[in-house]
Amino acid sequence: MAVLSIGIFYYMDLQLKNITHSYGEIDVLGNIDLTVNGGEIVCIVGPSGCGKSTLLRLIGGLERPVSGEVLLLGEPPKESLNPLTYIFQDFALLPWRTVEGNVSLALEDHSISKLESREIINDVLSRTHLSDFRKALPRQLSGGMKQRVAIARALAVRPAVMLMDEPLSALDSQTRELLMDDLIDLWMRESFTAVYVTHNLHEAVRFGHRIVVLSRRPGRVREVVKIDRPLGDRGDANADLEEVQQHLWSLMRDEARAADRELLHG
Amino acid sequence: MVNDRARPVPFRGGGFKHKPAVAVSLLVFVVLILFWEVGSRTGFISNLVLPAPSEAFTALLQLIETDMLWKHLSASLQRLILGWTFGTLFGVCVGLLIGLFSIVRAGLSPLVSAIFAIPKIAMLPLFIIWFGIGEGSKVATILFGTFFPTVIATYGGVDNVDRTLIRMGQSFGLSWLSIVRKIIIPGALPAILSGFRISASIGIILLVAAEMIGAEFGIGAYILLAGSLMATDQLIAGVSILSLMGLTMAWLIGKAENYFLKWRM
Ligand SMILES: Nc1ncnc2c1ncn2[C@@H]1O[C@H](COP(=O)(O)OP(=O)(O)OP(=O)(O)O)[C@@H](O)[C@H]1O
Ligand SMILES: [Mg+2]
Numbered sequence: 001m002a003v004l005s006i007g008i009f010y011y012m013d014l015q016l017k018n019i020t021h022s023y024g025e026i027d028v029l030g031n032i033d034l035t036v037n038g039g040e041i042v043c044i045v046g047p048s049g050c051g052k053s054t055l056l057r058l059i060g061g062l063e064r065p066v067s068g069e070v071l072l073l074g075e076p077p078k079e080s081l082n083p084l085t086y087i088f089q090d091f092a093l094l095p096w097r098t099v100e101g102n103v104s105l106a107l108e109d110h111s112i113s114k115l116e117s118r119e120i121i122n123d124v125l126s127r128t129h130l131s132d133f134r135k136a137l138p139r140q141l142s143g144g145m146k147q148r149v150a151i152a153r154a155l156a157v158r159p160a161v162m163l164m165d166e167p168l169s170a171l172d173s174q175t176r177e178l179l180m181d182d183l184i185d186l187w188m189r190e191s192f193t194a195v196y197v198t199h200n201l202h203e204a205v206r207f208g209h210r211i212v213v214l215s216r217r218p219g220r221v222r223e224v225v226k227i228d229r230p231l232g233d234r235g236d237a238n239a240d241l242e243e244v245q246q247h248l249w250s251l252m253r254d255e256a257r258a259a260d261r262e263l264l265h266g
Numbered sequence: 267m268v269n270d271r272a273r274p275v276p277f278r279g280g281g282f283k284h285k286p287a288v289a290v291s292l293l294v295f296v297v298l299i300l301f302w303e304v305g306s307r308t309g310f311i312s313n314l315v316l317p318a319p320s321e322a323f324t325a326l327l328q329l330i331e332t333d334m335l336w337k338h339l340s341a342s343l344q345r346l347i348l349g350w351t352f353g354t355l356f357g358v359c360v361g362l363l364i365g366l367f368s369i370v371r372a373g374l375s376p377l378v379s380a381i382f383a384i385p386k387i388a389m390l391p392l393f394i395i396w397f398g399i400g401e402g403s404k405v406a407t408i409l410f411g412t413f414f415p416t417v418i419a420t421y422g423g424v425d426n427v428d429r430t431l432i433r434m435g436q437s438f439g440l441s442w443l444s445i446v447r448k449i450i451i452p453g454a455l456p457a458i459l460s461g462f463r464i465s466a467s468i469g470i471i472l473l474v475a476a477e478m479i480g481a482e483f484g485i486g487a488y489i490l491l492a493g494s495l496m497a498t499d500q501l502i503a504g505v506s507i508l509s510l511m512g513l514t515m516a517w518l519i520g521k522a523e524n525y526f527l528k529w530r531m
Contacts, residue, residue, distance in 0.1 A: 060437055082439050092434035096452045096529040105448060106438045137529050157438065 012074055012083060012160035012193060013038050014059065019068035021054060027218035028054050032068070034212060034221065036161070039191040041231075043204040045248060046214030046222075047256040052197045053165050055219065059195060060084045060163045076160050081110050085159035089166040091146040093138040099125070100134040103153045110157075124152040127186065144175035148182070155186075162194040168203065180206055184231050201248045205241045206234050213251050216259035223251060322502035329503060334488075339507070341483035342473055345401065346511075349408025350469040357413045357465070358458060361420025365454070366446065371421070378417050386411040387475045394479070404476040411472040412465035419461025423454030456530065459523050466515040470508060485511075 014036040021029040028051040036042045044052050057063045059070055061084065076083035086092075093102050100121055107117045125131045128148040138146055147167060154162060168176040180203060186192075198204055204211045208227060215222045225244060234241060299319050305311035306318030329335040363370045364378070386407055393403040393410075427450050435445040477486025485507050492500035524531075 062433060062437060082437075084437075086434070086437040088430060088434060090430055092430050094431060094449065094452070105435075105440075108448075109438075109440050109444050139529070153438075 012072055012076055014161055015071040015073055017069050019058060019065045021058060021065045030218040030220045032221060036193060036195060038193050040209045041194045041196055041207055043196045043198060043208030043211045045198060045201060045204050045211060046219055047216050047252060047259045050214045050217050051219035056163050056165050056195060056197055060086055080158045080160045082157035083160040085154045085157055085162055087150050087154050087164040087167045089170055091150045093146055093149055095138050098135050098137055099130055099149050102149055103156050106153050106157050120156050124155040128152040143171045144179055147179060160193060162192055164194060164196045166198055188232050201245050205245050213248060216255045317499040317502060321499040325499040325503040337483050338485050338488050342485045345404050345408060346469055346473050349405045350412050353409040353412030354416045354462060354465055357416025358420050361417040365421035365424025378414060382414040386472060390476060390479060399480045407476045408469050408472045412469050415465050415468060416461050420458050423457025424450055427453035455526055462519050467512060470512050
């Protein structure tokens with residue numbers, strides 16, 4: 001498949017072919033087919049426990065699917081140190097390392113010079129507005145800042161695809177809004193490919209080019225909703241976005257209700 | 267008027283939080299010693315039961331004047347430092363191996379649990395046969411005694427390292443060695459250091475026990491001799507030296523914790 005060429009680097013397509021996964025007796029994912037194009041943000045929504053996080057782990061190679069395969073199309077760009085890079089819900093920062101040290105952790109195993117790594121760290125810290133906090137320890141930071149450190153760390157390895165598992169859900173709603181703006185800013189300046197898992201439909205319609213709705217467990221693709229409005233133009237209340245969100249919610253509500261009933265009746 | 271009835275909200279958030287109060291610690295200590303001294307002088311505390319603190323202090327001075335203190339202390343410290351250092355060093359290594367490799371865990375962890383439960387003092391006669399009546403058996407007792415709790419503390423610490431951090435390391439493509447060095451060992455360090463605290467006091471207990479069998483010098487030997495002569499003043503002097511040793515070790519480990527675990531405070 002053709003790699004998109006808008007003149008910006010780190011593009012890679014991702015293809016999921018008929019992914020099925022189960023843990024022992026429990027089927028978690030069924031027949032997932034999905035293509036993520038370079039430069040595109042795909043949001044994944046679905047009721048709790050439908051296998052969203054599992055899907056993300058399969059995409060990033062942290063787990064192997066029972067059947068099916070995840071394919072990377074095209075060579076990962078040479079500049080990319082870690083093509084598939086995660087941003088975790090709980091930040092996953094090393095508490096004994098400073099902001100700077102946490103970012104440098106991702107670079108230390110690669111053969112890059114000290115100078116170059118210092119430049120990368122400076123660059124990503126300024127892009128995430130953390131330059132003043134480079135010597136701070138994670139416990140001294142607010143939740144939003146911690147997640148920005150995690151974003152800086154992810155940017156440092158120049159990922160081809162960002163895998164984000166509810167990156168904002170550990171944060172309060174104001175911080176969430178601000179960080180969402182930051183993410184959109186980052187993407188506008190330099191579009192990256194991302195798979196973004198969330199249970200927040202508002203986030204999904206703000207940030208996704210396409211939104212994949214998964215059914216209750218075992219998660220299958222229930223519907224894929226495409227939003228054409230450009231990311232930069234989604235700020236204030238938009239009737240069409242409202243409508244999409246309503247539509248997503250009606251899909252989700254049915255699934256969530258059904259999932260609840262299943263839990264109650266075994 | 268409403269304001270007439272205004273009164274401050276009573277504060278009830280206090281307590282349950284420790285403030286350092288060195289003065290109180292010292293005061294309790296001084297009062298206790300004074301009470302003891304006065305009790306002994308007035309005959310309220312019989313000299314047969316407990317010598318006065320001043321007598322114990324005189325015994326201590328005597329020990330210093332006759333240059334015996336250094337002889338006993340250096341013999342003891344040498345055994346303790348050798349035994350504890352190697353015991354904890356091997357303990358941390360084996361603990362890491364058990365924590366990291368399933369095969370090692372399957373093979374060694376039942377064995378460790380089984381041997382951990384044996385009081386090492388019971389093994390002393392065996393150690394004497396294996397390592398001789400001299401220094402070898404004493405060091406070995408301390409070494410074995412501190413080895414097992416360190417192993418258990420270390421692999422418990424490794425088990426408790428946050429899995430999401432390890433996952434994070436893997437997701438950034440860190441090598442196995444990097445994950446161990448930069449994530450697992452620092453993450454297990456709090457548990458390892460608190461294991462050191464326990465093994466330090468076990469070390470002192472075993473030191474005394476080992477020195478009570480066939481040692482010419484050492485605080486344990488000194489106490490044993492004092493006991494068999496019913497020289498309770500010397501006995502108390504010896505015991506307070508031990509207690510000082512324990513305090514010093516706890517203080518050193520506290521320093522190490524402050525240094526290595528700065529990020530926690
Ligand atoms: N390692 C595992 N072993 C066994 N079962 C697991 C494991 N990981 C997840 N599961 C199960 O798989 C199902 C899907 O889990 P997953 O975490 O992917 O859901 P999710 O969609 O991310 O849910 P949430 O919205 O709550 O984050 C759940 O029922 C969960 O209990
Ligand atoms: Mg999840």
